[in-house]
Amino acid sequence: MPLFLCTVSSSLLAEEMKQAGRIEEVVVTARKRAESIQETPVAVTALSGDNLRARGILGAEELSKSVPSLQINNSTTPQIFIRGIGQRAAFARFDPSVSVYLDGIFIPRPDGQLLDTIDVDSIQVLRGPQGTLFGKNNTGGALVFTLSKPGEDAxxxxxxxxxxxxxxxxxxxxxxxxxxxxxxxxxxxxxxxxxxxxxxxxxxxxxxxxxxxxxxxxxxxxxxxxxxxxxxxxxxxxxxxxxxxxxxxxxxxxxxxxxxxxxxxxxxxxxxxxxxxxxxxxxxxxxxxxxxxxxxxxxxxxxxxxxxxxxxxxxxxxxxxxxxxxxxxxxxxxxxxxxxxxxxxxxxxxxxxxxxxxxxxxxxxxxxxxxxxxxxxxxxxxxxxxxxxxxxxxxxNPLVGSEPINFLGLAGGQAGIDIEAITDLLGSVTGLVPGGTVPLVAAALPLATxxxxxxxxxxxxxxxxxxxxxxxxxxxxxxxxxxxxxxxxxxxxRSADLEAVTSIISSADPRFVPIMPSMGAMAFLGRWSQDPLTIANNILHEQFPGDIRAPLSAxxxxxxxxxxxxxxxxxxxxxxxxxxxxxxxxxxxxxxxxxxxxxxxxxxxxxxxxxxxxxxxxxxxxxxxxxxxxxxxxxxxxxxxxxxxxxxxxxxxxxxxxxxxxxxxxxxxxxxxxxxxxxxxxxxxxxxxxxxxxxxxxxxxxxxxxxxxxxxxxxxxxxxxxxxxxxxxxxxxxxxxxxxxxxxxxxxxxxxxxxxxxxxxxxxxxxxxxxxxxxxxxxxxxxxxxxxxxxxxxxxxxxxxxxxxxxxxxxxxxxxxxxxxxxxxxxxxxxxxxxxxxxxxxxxxxxxxxxx
Missing domain, CATH: 2.40.170.20 (TonB-dependent receptor, beta-barrel domain)
Structure with a gap:
C-alpha cells in the first residue's frame, strides 16, 4: 500500500481568481510523480486548503457535499462510501473499504478516519479501486490528506x-x-x-x-x-x-x-x-x-x-x-x-x-x-x-414473556429440548392457577453475552x-x-447462567416456579395484569445493577x-x-x-x-x-x-x-x-x-x-x-x-x-x-x-x-x-x-x- 502524497498548487483559489478567469494548473502526484491533474488517468478530485476554507469545509464528512459519488455519514457509526462501496459498522473486526491517509500514514480504523481539516494543505479523493499503488482496503477508493509543511521563513x-x-x-x-x-x-x-x-x-x-x-x-x-x-x-x-x-x-x-x-x-x-x-x-x-x-x-x-x-x-x-x-x-x-x-x-x-x-x-x-x-x-x-x-x-436483553402455546413453539426451535416433558410440566403448573392459564417468563432472547x-x-x-x-x-x-x-x-x-437466573428470581419471589432452567423459563402463579415481566427483571437488576445485569457462566x-x-x-x-x-x-x-x-x-x-x-x-x-x-x-x-x-x-x-x-x-x-x-x-x-x-x-x-x-x-x-x-x-x-x-x-x-x-x-x-x-x-x-x-x-x-x-x-x-x-x-x-x-x-x- 504505497502512500503517495497529494500536492495541489498553493493558494489555488486565490490564484484562479487573479488570473483573469483562467484555471490554474493543479499538480498531483497520484502516480508518484508530479503531473497535471488533467493529464492523470485517474478519477480524482483535489481541493487545496484555500479551496476548503472558501467552501467552509471543516471536516472530512463535509466533502460529500461537493465530491461526486462520495457519501460520508458521521452518525452513530462513521461511514465512508465511494461509488456505493464502504463499511457500515465500526467494530474492531471490520476494515474500511475506503482508506484514509494523513501525510502518507494509513489510518486503519473507521473511527479515526473522519479527520478535521486542521492545517491541511490539500485533500485528494480518488474514486474506484486503487489496488496497485494503494492496495490495502481500497475497493471503494481513497482519501489523502496532506499537511501544510514547515517553511524556511517565520x-x-x-x-x-x-x-x-x-x-x-x-x-x-x-x-x-x-x-x-x-x-x-x-x-x-x-x-x-x-x-x-x-x-x-x-x-x-x-x-x-x-x-x-x-x-x-x-x-x-x-x-x-x-x-x-x-x-x-x-x-x-x-x-x-x-x-x-x-x-x-x-x-x-x-x-x-x-x-x-x-x-x-x-x-x-x-x-x-x-x-x-x-x-x-x-x-x-x-x-x-x-x-x-x-x-x-x-x-x-x-x-x-x-x-x-x-x-x-x-x-x-x-x-x-x-x-x-x-x-x-x-x-x-x-x-x-x-x-x-x-x-x-x-x-x-x-x-x-x-x-x-x-x-x-x-x-x-x-x-x-x-x-x-x-x-x-x-x-x-x-x-x-x-x-x-x-x-x-x-x-x-430482558426476560420476556409468552403464553404456553407460544412458548412451546419457541422451545421447539431450540436444539435438545424435550417438548413432551415441557408440555406435561406446563399442564401440571397450569392446574394451580384459577382459569387454567399461566404467564410464562423466560430468557427467550440472550439475557447477557x-x-x-x-x-x-x-x-x-x-x-x-x-x-x-x-x-x-x-x-x-x-x-x-x-x-x-x-x-x-x-x-x-461468557453467557448468562440461566439456571442461576432462575434460582435467583424464584428464591426472591415464590410465585415464579422454574419450568426449564436451561432457558431461564419460569411460570408465574398469578395474572398478566400484575406485570410479572417487570417484577422478574427488577429482581435481577437489583442483584446485578451494573452494565452486565445477570450472573455469567464459565x-x-x-x-x-x-x-x-x-x-x-x-x-x-x-x-x-x-x-x-x-x-x-x-x-x-x-x-x-x-x-x-x-x-x-x-x-x-x-x-x-x-x-x-x-x-x-x-x-x-x-x-x-x-x-x-x-x-x-x-x-x-x-x-x-x-x-x-x-x-x-x-x-x-x-x-x-x-x-x-x-x-x-x-x-x-x-x-x-x-x-x-x-x-x-x-x-x-x-x-x-x-x-x-x-x-x-x-x-x-x-x-x-x-x-x-x-x-x-x-x-x-x-x-x-x-x-x-x-x-x-x-x-x-x-x-x-x-x-x-x-x-x-x-x-x-x-x-x-x-x-x-x-x-x-x-x-x-x-x-x-x-x-x-x-x-x-x-x-x-x-x-x-x-x-x-x-x-x-x-x-x-x-x-x-x-x-x-x-x-x-x-x-x-x-x-x-x-x-x-x-x-x-x-x-x-x-x-x-x-x-x-x-x-x-x-x-x-x-x-x-x-x-x-
Whole structure:
C-alpha cells in the first residue's frame, strides 16, 4: 500500500481568481510523480486548503457535499462510501473499504478516519479501486490528506470563530525555522459546540468537543536527502447523535412474529409495550430536535489518538529516488458506549462496548521511483503493517414473556429440548392457577453475552507499476500488487447462567416456579395484569445493577488464524490530444483514458454467538473505466467525465442470522456477486474574471447479481434453513444520485475584496435497510427504510484586505434549516424498528483569520 502524497498548487483559489478567469494548473502526484491533474488517468478530485476554507469545509464528512459519488455519514457509526462501496459498522473486526491517509500514514480504523481539516494543505479523493499503488482496503477508493509543511521563513496564522449552539473554534499554526536547513511547524485546533439534540434524560447530543495538536519538522540533510516528521495528538470528548424510532415491520420477530410480551405488557391478547416504546421516541411524539432514548443510552464519544509519521526522501541519482515511510498509531476508545438498541427509551435490547477499546498499528513502506530508458516511469515497493485491536462487547436483553402455546413453539426451535416433558410440566403448573392459564417468563432472547475480542493482524505487500510513454501523446500503464494478510483472533465468551437466573428470581419471589432452567423459563402463579415481566427483571437488576445485569457462566475460549492472499493487477491507456490538432477549436487541452483495475479487502474472523469465531471471505472488485478531461474556452472551462462498470464479488454485508443454538446474532456474510455502473461529472467554469462556478453530478446504479440469505423466521421458530433470494434489493447507505452547485463572486474594492459564495448540494433518497423484512416493508411504505432525498444550501460572505493578511467571513450552513437523515438502520425481520438520525440543523457564525 504505497502512500503517495497529494500536492495541489498553493493558494489555488486565490490564484484562479487573479488570473483573469483562467484555471490554474493543479499538480498531483497520484502516480508518484508530479503531473497535471488533467493529464492523470485517474478519477480524482483535489481541493487545496484555500479551496476548503472558501467552501467552509471543516471536516472530512463535509466533502460529500461537493465530491461526486462520495457519501460520508458521521452518525452513530462513521461511514465512508465511494461509488456505493464502504463499511457500515465500526467494530474492531471490520476494515474500511475506503482508506484514509494523513501525510502518507494509513489510518486503519473507521473511527479515526473522519479527520478535521486542521492545517491541511490539500485533500485528494480518488474514486474506484486503487489496488496497485494503494492496495490495502481500497475497493471503494481513497482519501489523502496532506499537511501544510514547515517553511524556511517565520510565518503562520490564527483563526477564530464563534457560532450558534455556543460554537467556539480556534486554529493556529506557526513556522519556526531553527537553522537554514531545519524547519519546524506547530499547529493547534480546538473546536467545541453544544449538542443540538435535547434528550428527555437531560443530555445534549450531537455535540462537538475536539482538541488536537501537530508538530512537524523538515530537515534538508543535503541536496538529495530530506527527512519529514509529524506528531499528531488528538482528544475527543463529545456526544454521538440521538435518533428517533419508527416501527418498520409489525410482523418482525420481536414485535408480533414470536408472540412475545415485554416488560410493561399486562394483556396477552393485546401486547403493546414494544411498539409503545418505539413510538415514545418517534419524531411525531417529540418536539423538534428532541428525543427520548432513556437512561440506558451511552452517547459519549471519548477517544484519544496519537500518530507519528516519518518520511525519508533520497534522490540517489538524477533518474531514481528512494522513499521510506514509517507510521505509528495508538488510539484508545473510552467506554462504555451504546452501539445499538431497538430505538425506544426502555431498556429492552442493549448492545454496549464496555471498558476501553485499544487500537495500535505500525506501518513501514519502502518505495523506489524513477525513469528507465528515458520513456518509462516506474514505482515499486514493499509495504508492511502490524496491527492490534481489542474490544469488549456486551449484548443484553430482558426476560420476556409468552403464553404456553407460544412458548412451546419457541422451545421447539431450540436444539435438545424435550417438548413432551415441557408440555406435561406446563399442564401440571397450569392446574394451580384459577382459569387454567399461566404467564410464562423466560430468557427467550440472550439475557447477557459478554465477549472479549482481540485481533492481531499482519500485512505484507509487494507492488510495482510502470508507465511507458510510447509517444509524447500516448502512454500505456501496467501494474500489480501481491498482498498477504494474516489474522489471528482470540475470543472469550461468557453467557448468562440461566439456571442461576432462575434460582435467583424464584428464591426472591415464590410465585415464579422454574419450568426449564436451561432457558431461564419460569411460570408465574398469578395474572398478566400484575406485570410479572417487570417484577422478574427488577429482581435481577437489583442483584446485578451494573452494565452486565445477570450472573455469567464459565468462559468459553475460541482462537482462529487465517491467511488471505490476493494479486490485484491493473492496466490503462491514455491519449493526450496534440495541441496542433486543437488549434482553431474551443478546446485548449483534452485527454481520454481507459482503465482496468482491481481491488481487494481482506477477509476476517468475527464472533458468531455461541459458535465462536467464523471466517468471512475477502472482497474482490474489478473495475472497467473510461474518462475524458477537457480544458476549453481559453482555459476558463474545465470538464472531467468518468464512466465505469464494476463487478463486486463477496461484498461484506451486515445481516441477522442465528447460531447453532438458534440464538439471533448480528454478523456478516458475503453477497455472491453484484454490479455497479455509473458516471461522474465535474465542471469548473469562469464565466468572467470575477465569477467561479463549480458543478458536480454522479449517477450510480447498484445491482446484486447473486445474494442469498436465510429466512430468519423459519430459523428462529423451527431451526429450519430456507434460502431466500435478496438480489432484487438496493445497496444500502449510498444515494444513486448526487449533485452540487457552487457559485462564487469576487468584488474588488478600495478597502479589500468581498467574496460571496453559495453552495447547493443534493442527495437522492437512500436505502438504509438491513434485512429482507426491511426491503419488503419499504416497498409498501418507503418511510420504514429510506431517508428522503434532500437539498442543502450553504452561504458565505467573506472579506479580505488588500494585503491578504486579514479575513472575515460570515457563514450559514443548511440555510433553509432542512431536516434530513444521515443514518442509521432499519431491521425489519428481527427487531422490527427503523432508527433514524438527523443531520445538522441551520448553523451560522463568524470567522476571523490573521496571517503573518
Amino acid at each position: 510565518a503562520g496564522y490564527v483563526e477564530a470563530a464563534l457560532g450558534n449552539f455556543n460554537e467556539q473554534r480556534l486554529q493556529a499554526a506557526v513556522d519556526v525555522p531553527v537553522t537554514d536547513d531545519f524547519y519546524t511547524r506547530f499547529s493547534l485546533n480546538s473546536r467545541r459546540r453544544d449538542g443540538f439534540f435535547k434528550d428527555a434524560t437531560g443530555s445534549e447530543n450531537q455535540s462537538i468537543d475536539r482538541l488536537s495538536g501537530i508538530f512537524q519538522s523538515r530537515w534538508i540533510a543535503s541536496d538529495d536527502i530530506t527527512l519529514d516528521t509529524f506528531t499528531f495528538i488528538g482528544k475527543i470528548r463529545e456526544n454521538f447523535p440521538s435518533y428517533h424510532c419508527v416501527i418498520a415491520n409489525e410482523d418482525a420477530l420481536f414485535v408480533n412474529g414470536l408472540g412475545l410480551l415485554w416488560p410493561g405488557d399486562t394483556d396477552p391478547n393485546n401486547p403493546s409495550a414494544y411498539v409503545d416504546n418505539c413510538n415514545a421516541n418517534s419524531r411525531e411524539s417529540q418536539k423538534d430536535l428532541h428525543t427520548n432514548q432513556g437512561d440506558s443510552q451511552r452517547q459519549q464519544k471519548d477517544q484519544d489518538e496519537f500518530l507519528l509519521g516519518l518520511t525519508l526522501d533520497y534522490q540517489y541519482s538524477d533518474d531514481h529516488s528512494f522513499k521510506a515511510i514509517f507510521g505509528y498509531r495508538d488510539a484508545t476508545k473510552m467506554n462504555p458506549q451504546t452501539t445499538a438498541d431497538e430505538g425506544g427509551p426502555a431498556e429492552f435490547l442493549r448492545a454496549d462496548l464496555l471498558d476501553d477499546g485499544l487500537q495500535e498499528s505500525l506501518t513501514l513502506e519502502l518505495q523506489f521511483n524513477g525513469v528507465l530508458f528515458e520513456s518509462v516511469d516506474y514505482s515499486a515497493g514493499i509495504f508492511l503493517q502490524d496491527e492490534f485491536k481489542s474490544e469488549r462487547f456486551n449484548t443484553a 459478554v465477549q472479549d475480542f482481540e485481533i492481531d493482524g499482519e500485512t505484507l505487500a509487494v507492488f510495482t507499476q510502470a508507465t511507458w510513454h510510447v509517444t509524447d501523446d500516448f502512454e500505456f500503464t501496467v501494474g500489480g500488487r501481491y498482498t498477504q494478510e494474516t489474522r489471528d483472533s482470540y475470543l472469550v465468551t 468462559p468459553k475460549i475460541d482462537t482462529r488464524g487465517d491467511t488471505f492472499k490476493q494479486f490485484t493487477p491493473m492496466a490503462s491507456v491514455a491519449y493526450i490530444v496534440p495541441e496542433q490538432l486543437l488549434d482553431g477549436t474551443l478546446l485548449n487541452s483534452a485527454m481520454a483514458y481507459a482503465t482496468w483495475s482491481n481491488g481487494f479487502k481482506s477477509g476476517f474472523q468475527e464472533p458468531f454467538g455461541l459458535d465462536g469465531l467464523s471466517a468471512v471471505k475477502p472482497e474482490e472488485l474489478e473495475n472497467r473505466e473510461i474518462g475524458i478531461k477537457i480544458d476549453a474556452l481559453e482555459q476558463s472551462l474545465r470538464v472531467n467525465l468518468a464512466a465505469y462498470s464494476m463487478t463486486f464479488k463477496n461484498m461484506h454485508l451486515i445481516t441477522v442470522n442465528v447460531d447453532s443454538n438458534n440464538t439471533l446474532v448480528v454478523g456478516s456474510q458475503n453477497a455472491g456477486a453484484s454490479l455497479i455502473e455509473g458516471a461522474e461529472l465535474e465542471v469548473m467554469w469562469f464565466p468572467n474574471a470575477s465569477t467561479l462556478v463549480n458543478l458536480t453530478y454522479s449517477n450510480n446504479n447498484y445491482r446484486y447479481e447473486e445474494f442469498t440469505d436465510n429466512d430468519l423466521k423459519a430459523l428462529a421458530l423451527r431451526g429450519e434453513r430456507i434460502t431466500i433470494d435478496r438480489s432484487d434489493e438496493e445497496f444500502a447507505v449510498s444515494p444513486k444520485e448526487t449533485a452540487s452547485l457552487g457559485i462564487q463572486y469576487s468584488l474588488q474594492t478600495n478597502i479589500g475584496v468581498f467574496i460571496p459564495r453559495l453552495d447547493i448540494s443534493y442527495k437522492s433518497d437512500i436505502y438504509l435497510g438491513l434485512d429482507r423484512g426491511a426491503w419488503l416493508s419499504a416497498q409498501e411504505d418507503p418511510s420504514t427504510a429510506y431517508s428522503k432525498a434532500y437539498t442543502l444550501m450553504d452561504a458565505r460572505l467573506g472579506w479580505t484586505d488588500n494585503n491578504e493578511e486579514f479575513n472575515i467571513a460570515f457563514y450559514v450552513k443548511n440555510l433553509m434549516d432542512e431536516r434530513y437523515d444521515i443514518g442509521a438502520v432499519s431491521a425489519g425481520d428481527s427487531i422490527g424498528t427503523f432508527t433514524k438520525v438527523l443531520g445538522d440543523p441551520r448553523t451560522y457564525g463568524i470567522e476571523l483569520r490573521r496571517t503573518f
